[in-house]
Amino acid sequence: MQHDKILILDFGSQVTQLIARRVREAHVYCEVHPCDVTSDWVREFAADGRLKGVILSGSHASVYEVDDRAPDAVFELGIPVLGICYGMQTMAQQLGGKVEGSNSREFGYAEVRAHGHTKLLEGIEDFSTPQGHGMLKVWMSHGDKVTQMPEGFKIMASTPSCPIAGMADEARRYYAVQFHPEVTHTVQGAAMLNRFVRDICGASPDWIMGDYIEEAVARIREQVGNEEVILGLSGGVDSSVAAALIHRAIGDQLTCVFVDHGLLRLNEGDMVMDMFEGKLHAKVVRVDASDLFLGELVGVSEPEQKRKIIGRLFVDVFKAEASKLKAANAGSQGASFLAQGTIYPDVIESGGAKSKKAVTIKSHHNVGGLPEQLGLKLLEPLRDLFKDEVRELGVALGLPREMVYRHPFPGPGLGVRILGEVKKEYADLLRRADAIFIEELRNWIDEATGKSWYDLTSQAFTVFLPVKSVGVMGDGRTYDYVVALRAVQTSDFMTADWAELPYGLLKKTSGRIINEVRGINRVTYDVSSKPPATIEWE
Numbered sequence: 001m002q003h004d005k006i007l008i009l010d011f012g013s014q015v016t017q018l019i020a021r022r023v024r025e026a027h028v029y030c031e032v033h034p035c036d037v038t039s040d041w042v043r044e045f046a047a048d049g050r051l052k053g054v055i056l057s058g059s060h061a062s063v064y065e066v067d068d069r070a071p072d073a074v075f076e077l078g079i080p081v082l083g084i085c086y087g088m089q090t091m092a093q094q095l096g097g098k099v100e101g102s103n104s105r106e107f108g109y110a111e112v113r114a115h116g117h118t119k120l121l122e123g124i125e126d127f128s129t130p131q132g133h134g135m136l137k138v139w140m141s142h143g144d145k146v147t148q149m150p151e152g153f154k155i156m157a158s159t160p161s162c163p164i165a166g167m168a169d170e171a172r173r174y175y176a177v178q179f180h181p182e183v184t185h186t187v188q189g190a191a192m193l194n195r196f197v198r199d200i201c202g203a204s205p206d207w208i209m210g211d212y213i214e215e216a217v218a219r220i221r222e223q224v225g226n227e228e229v230i231l232g233l234s235g236g237v238d239s240s241v242a243a244a245l246i247h248r249a250i251g252d253q254l255t256c257v258f259v260d261h262g263l264l265r266l267n268e269g270d271m272v273m274d275m276f277e278g279k280l281h282a283k284v285v286r287v288d289a290s291d292l293f294l295g296e297l298v299g300v301s302e303p304e305q306k307r308k309i310i311g312r313l314f315v316d317v318f319k320a321e322a323s324k325l326k327a328a329n330a331g332s333q334g335a336s337f338l339a340q341g342t343i344y345p346d347v348i349e350s351g352g353a354k355s356k357k358a359v360t361i362k363s364h365h366n367v368g369g370l371p372e373q374l375g376l377k378l379l380e381p382l383r384d385l386f387k388d389e390v391r392e393l394g395v396a397l398g399l400p401r402e403m404v405y406r407h408p409f410p411g412p413g414l415g416v417r418i419l420g421e422v423k424k425e426y427a428d429l430l431r432r433a434d435a436i437f438i439e440e441l442r443n444w445i446d447e448a449t450g451k452s453w454y455d456l457t458s459q460a461f462t463v464f465l466p467v468k469s470v471g472v473m474g475d476g477r478t479y480d481y482v483v484a485l486r487a488v489q490t491s492d493f494m495t496a497d498w499a500e501l502p503y504g505l506l507k508k509t510s511g512r513i514i515n516e517v518r519g520i521n522r523v524t525y526d527v528s529s530k531p532p533a534t535i536e537w538e
């Protein structure tokens with residue numbers, strides 16, 4: 001179960017996680033840690049002999065503004081190091097070179113000339129000049145630049161405005177680039193990272209999801225022994241994959257609790273039960289708590305208050321179920337583990353030492369703090385995995401693709417898609433309208449890519465607006481509700497563009513909703529990007 005590993009030190013760039021994803025795509029295991037870990041920590045991390053290389057990330061800051069440096073141990077272990085952007089600058093400065101500040105920033109597409117046939121770039125190019133120089137199409141984003149290389153380094157890449165756009169000391173296996181190989185705009189970026197981790201570091205490419213199941217199953221069995229586990233199943237990707245994996249490991253020692261808060265999508269509850277109880281034969285307790293949730297939401301229209309009520313009730317219901325299960329199993333100890341679908345980005349974000357002074361735009365519905373309240377130990381079998389790996393794992397575990405590649409759905413469910421006060425009548429109308437929209441997105445195939453518009457969008461849904469508008473149907477006047485369709489494209493959900501859906505698709509969806517869902521007589525399309533709008537309306 002021991003993998004070779006790459007350490008990625010995070011200096012605070014927005015795209016550090018992408019480095020890790022590219023490394024994992026090369027089937028090499030890696031971990032992201034904050035740049036201010038100590039040298040002792042690094043040595044300890046390397047003590048098992050599995051650490052094959054280090055990557056220093058970029059940063060939004062200048063080496064003159066902050067004093068973040070790589071721990072000295074990084075340069076004492078005798079293993080390869082790759083510096084990216086800020087990582088290159090700090091490497092240069094720490095090893096005796098010079099970095100100069102600049103008022104102007106180079107930002108965006110650049111063509112870089114490769115020099116010196118270094119092992120990192122050898123044979124990797126996008127095109128070559130008539131003089132035979134290999135050229136790379138890259139993404140640059142920097143203000144400062146290295147003006148003098150440390151001893152032992154030679155130029156590896158350059159542009160007219162950044163003569164030292166890459167440098168290498170091949171004897172020590174230190175490489176650095178001013179551009180960002182981790183972003184897809186750098187066309188050969190994945191090839192460069194692949195070259196670094198596999199050929200230069202010599203890390204073995206043994207990080208494969210199909211094999212990972214066996215490893216994870218063994219680990220879960222060892223951790224759980226013959227104790228019992230409960231898991232809150234929401235129907236979302238993470239909790240579903242966690243449930244399937246744990247069930248594979250320990251079968252009936254797992255009990256899933258599925259809380260139906262009355263704010264789920266059309267037929268969602270039945271689908272979850274059918275999959276987990278029907279097909280996987282897992283133990284699932286379905287709790288119909290819709291009256292409780294909808295009752296507590298009467299008269300509440302403020303979004304944050306709604307979110308808090310839903311979050312609190314969820315915890316209450318879950319706790320009550322957990323103690324019921326314990327009572328029903330008199331004689332046995334009841335569950336001693338609570339399983340959660342925490343994934344690696346959550347781990348990186350909560351462990352990040354860089355001060356994240358973000359304001360709370362929306363309080364997220366999650367079950368933080370629940371294990372302590374319940375006196376349970378935590379089981380988080382997905383904590384090493386990125387979302388795309390979780391999906392791959394789900395498919396490998398036999399979950400249907402359609403479930404595993406579903407768009408994200410917020411914890412408070414339709415509660416934040418019904419503006420203002422939530423009523424059952426509204427939720428019922430919204431569920432039907434939304435199901436039509438999703439069905440049309442799945443059916444509408446884009447000719448250029450051969451993909452459905454469901455797959456071409458990152459998230460799509462319908463929002464219920466509690467206002468009435470006048471319409472005409474047949475010979476009669478209608479005075480009914482309005483819905484908004486929302487579809488966005490995004491890679492990280494931090495920023496998002498509204499999707500340019502085909503007019504034909506919008507037309508068909510709107511026609512079907514108005515004809516099939518009595519009570520809605522107007523459909524609008526949301527053309528707001530994030531920022532300044534958010535993806536959900538509340």
Ligand code: XMP
Pocket residue numbers: 362363364365366408409410411412459493530533534535536537538
């Ligand atoms: P916003 O609306 O903040 O949404 O642009 C960004 C992403 O987060 C999802 N979202 C949530 N997910 N619990 C969740 O698990 C929540 O309370 C929650 N609120 C928003 C939203 O659907 C989008 O994918």
